[in-house]
Amino acid sequence: MFKLSAISISLITVFFSPVSVFANDEGMEVIEVYAQKRKQTLEEVSISIATLNGDNITRQGIKDVSEVSGYVANFKISQNAAEGTPPALNIRGVGLIDYNTANTSPIAMYIDGRPVGSANNQIANLFDVEQIEVLKGPQGTLFGRNSTGGALLVRTKRPEDGNYGFIKAGVGTDEWRRVQGAYNARVNEQSALRFSFNHTDYEYTSYNVFEPSPEAGLKQQDARLSYLAEWDAFSLYAKLEYGHWDGIVQPVGSIGIFKDPVNGVRCTPAEAGGPGCYDAFGFNDGSSDYWAVSVNNDSPHLSIYKGWTVQGDWQISDSQQLTYINGFNRLDRRHAFNCDGSPARLCEGELGLKNEILSNELRYSSALDSDHLTLGLFHIEERIYQDNFNDILRDMRGLLDTSLTNTFFYDNEIIVKSVAAFAQYEWQLNDAHRITVGLRYSDETVEYDSISRLNTVLDINQLEGVTIPYYQVMGEVKDDGLSGRVAWNYQHSKSLMLYYSLANGTKSGGYNGGLLATGEQARMADYDPEELYAHEIGAKYNNADNLSLNGAVFFYDYSKQQVFMNQASTTPGAPPLQLLENVGSSTIYGAELAMQYKLSESVKFRGAAGYIPEADFDEFIDPVGNVLTDNRLPFTPKWNINSDITYSLPLGRAELVSTIGFEYQSEYYFDQNQNAYAMQSGYTLWRGSVHYEQGDWRIGVWGKNLFDKEYSHLKFDLSAFLGMLEDFKGEGRRLGVDVSYRF
Template sequence: MFKLNPLFISVAIGMLATATCISGKANGFESTNNKTDIEVIDVYAQKRAQSIVDVAVAVTVIDGSSLERSQIKDTTQLTSLVPNLKITNNAGEGTPPAFNIRGIGMIDYNTSTVSPISIYSDGIVSGSANNLSVNLFDIEQVEVLRGPQGTLFGRNTTGGAILVRSKQPDTELGGYVNASVGEYHWRSVDGAVNIPLSDTTAMRFAFNQDDYNFSTNNLMAGSPNGGLKQQNFRLMLKTEFDSITILTKLHQDDWSGKPKPIASNGVLKRDGSGMCSPEQLGSDNCVDAFGMTVGGTNYWDVRADTADRSHKTDSWGASVNVLWDINQQVDLTLISGVRHLDREHSWDSDGSGNYIEGSMDTNNRLVSHELNIAYQHQYFFWQTGIFYLSERINQNNTFDLFRDFRLVPSLAANAVEFLYDNNLENSSMALYSQLDYPLRQATTLTAGLRYTDESTRYHANADIDTLYGVIADVWDLNGKVEDGEWSGKLALTHKLTHTSSIYASFTRGYKSGGYNAGYSTNLSQAQDSEYQAEKLNAYEVGGKLGNLMTDLQLNIAAFYYDYQDQQVFVNVPDNVVPYHVLKNAGDSTIYGAEVEMYYTPTNNLQFNFNVGYLPKANIGRYQKHNISVDDNRLPFSSKWNISGVVVHETQLAGKRLTSQLSFDYQSDFFFDQNENIYTEHKGYTLVNGQISYQASNALLLSVWGKNITNTEYAELRFDSIAALAAVTELKGEARQLGVGLHYSF
């Protein structure tokens, strides 16, 4: 059942007491009567509500009802709704996910990683990749901004930004409850209640609980299939005076369970005649270095010793957003937030043996503040601000190598467990300013500039546990990486009509350097884990075209990226002990195009269709000692990404029946920079669907399906050939069917 942190309860009571004192002083398809929603989409891509046609940004807008119909549980599942967006839980759900927009991303699953794509939950930046997985319940709108956000948005957004906007309190009493059950022990319930406290103050409490197993079938005796139980709570309080609006937010998350078991697919033919082909991996004809096979006949079968593996996440956060309308021309906004996360996650990457295992235990604390002043003049709009972030990451990781060798006297000396105690302190301070100036009635110039000063202090320490005892302080390093850099934007937007515009932009993106506190296995690797800043020059043209036909909206964009000193996660495949590091590759080039189509030919039929095209997405060359990066294609960068949704409404017994069918196609891509044929993923298509029936004004019934065609796909393939003669594979999710109900009151 639901469990609330005592701190959450006490602060919530304080918010209510404060509220009592104060009060004493877009793109949806909601009904058959509305065909104009797509013409009036408001976005916050420039930190203020604007029509989408007024912004020189490639932005996809997803409203809360679309998230519900598409069964989107969290931010890692947005891939199917956005062109050129790829997200994967490449170390298993509950660990830092890998976000990739237009070929720019981070596949490093390290808990010290800062992604080039940030999430802003109600204005508060995510910080490190530990906070990128956000459950999406009681959501007003999600905006995915593609391309570097060089001026207005927080920290390190060379790839893009995802803005999550929760439903806010209002003055109407009401609420709802959603519940669903499905295969693989899927049990989910979420809801919200909105309570007006006075004419000026309202409160909204939202909750979510998901309890589910993964679809992998673990054949290892006594080892689970894995699964998570996630409990999430949010309390928001909003007070509106004549000129001041105060929005306060508290949230708490409690996750626990067992990690998804991996498959260790041997690459050696059982008869000793050589290597298996990539298509043969996972079959009984292929064994690893220890003669082991998966042993199943189904793609979802795995054999992994995960009985002692577990996951636990406890996090909470608080924020306050103050908007002061000083006068009709000047607004001042203050956003401050704090977030705390404790996570324990143990993993296995060797299948049925005990050869490569470990843990990612993290304590993460983030504080951020932002002050923004906006000035609406008769002839221009100008905003300027200051941003500050401080984040502390404490890691207590372990890396256990070849433990089974301790049972073999001749091999026992090769078994070692690394015990890490790493501490990082990231700080970021920035000044920014942006001006929107009409050159003529229909043409607006946007000019923005940002200076960012960032630093990472680190302390990296490691002990090792061997057959002969613990050796302390194998390395004990202290260091600091500092950066200061200009970024910004220059754009022209020309409105063709009130529903159409075209734009051209140049954006300078920047992401700071830092320290990759990963799984080093010797002093030189630990010393070589600093990386420097990367810069990106992005050129883009596009348009939002809403008048081609009465019911057709097209969003198009074409872009060219000139990448400098690109930060690349490098897997060194020829090491017997797995080694991966974050390095600055040389200059690289990315270019491509996107099309989003929203077509509503009748009152009860809507088509959404997205095409992402990346013909060029290559890494720059890098060579140092045994670490090499060739001019290969970037990981997780499919040439084609095509997705679509069709929604149809009709009447059944006088009540509304809504059907939705969606698909997402990803063409071939690689999981690392080496273009290894054993870790290549061939193109695949996922199909999802839902049918819902409005039984009454208050009750909505539904049946749903995910991966209806039971497509076989992977979230990760890792080259463990040198260490294990195997490819480590984390399976995707098999077909899942379920039913649900929604009750409003």
């Protein structure tokens, strides 16, 4: 539909500014954040924060939160094991790569003040959004549980005075179709309604050459209705949301590792997946096209979510406010998968899920002259019901030992209950010095009931097998503890603020409800809390004219770290052991710098760089005897750099805004084994857009991964089982055109 040469000529002089926009010709925009659960300027807060506003999300065609990490230093989000499974969020080396639907990320995520809970809910489509904030480092005081590495805050656009709206339609390569819109309606002098929607329909940039399989793609439909009323001393915000996603999952590729499967002769890591490399059963997809795969991928996906958020604010006096937030969300999902990456039936299954989460927060805040006090109570209850199965070596029934050709059914019920009380006091010593002290007490219980059945061959003449009870394990994990923060702000001048912060965060213990191959493994599947202490020294500079700089150096002491492990079974030819273990401790340190610079009235620059030279396990040997000491943490590149330039050209009553930018990641590993086969080499993704605006109309052209760089979201190691690695390929080149109209 589009030619790269044509678009790249238009983009060669461009860039775009994703962290903030420049509100006028007189200076830098003042960015307001909610990192401390109240509106403050970015330069006031002693936390490393990156922001991305709604207009830049729209201009660049950013689809969902997984694409945000391309604009923030030391922040990485991957779709992990295909879109629709829990994503992998990682801030400064702290993250969880497990695709299991029972687990929770150490990066907390909040949408309009409501916690989303487990990692199942951490992929959100971005439409009609006001701002995204990425808070780096432990947020144990105000955001509490499961914010060991930081927090991601999404704030959607709220109703406001006036009757207006917009509609946007777009098309692109690989059958990309999108329609979005919103309408804001004034109800009366005190209140307004806002309705917004998103419909996105697309095929994946990787494609399947196995003709019996249907074309893979997804249709995503989202809707949101919100209400805001403001009276003299009270305001009420209420939001309803609904989503329906269905389609065929992205087909997985196969990275074969054997030159000679019969004699066990291996390809080198550089050769693996190439034309002369096969899996243990002799399969190679036979294509030199990186984006082509050959797999029986009749694998449907269906997600339905619905929920509400209600927030009431009572202005008790000029200096005191009481806030109550109630939220509920339910997610029903069925996600089929093929894990052998071939036309054979060697590893197939489905992740079934019902996830319900109810949360309440009551918060009191008071401004005491120049000081500020925050007190709060928090409650959350989450119920996870899993209905999963994995069919192992179906095509080998009757050929291999019957103990190796089974279907595992694993149904888990996991109930999480947590309560907390927190307090933070910000003390203004004088004009230059400010001290922040915070403390939180949390108490949590995780109850689990794990039931498994096994379909196995008892009679070689009946290969369909019989289904028998396998195991049932019940129990609970309890933990409580304190987390908190001490920070010092030094206002050196009007433009420059320096700070030091000592913060700690915890991620609670729980139960790993993934593929548990034996009853013994199921009984050992609970895990303990983890804890992280973070030292950070930072500086924030904004001359309110043309330059903004934000930098930090940090040192993390990470203890009892929860790490997902994909380890070869001690039984040859059996599925791998998938464990979630506390590995003891890790050490992480690094630095980051973000800059925005207004070169002229027409040209603006933004750049950010992160450097993490150390992110390693301390001394540790895993449960099956593998030494992981000094191994680097997964999904943690040493270097990551992103940058953009935007160029605005006035054309009478119209304006042409053109942009170009890139994201660079140095090499990193996909698992804890530091396996050369499961490694992503360094890569750079280029992006750009050109928008023409006149009056109420905007026409835009955008492109992602302009040079069609080949990279993977995840390489999942099944080499000891199937002689291959699953290759979840990244997003190839995608180009699109949008037309929007404001009314």
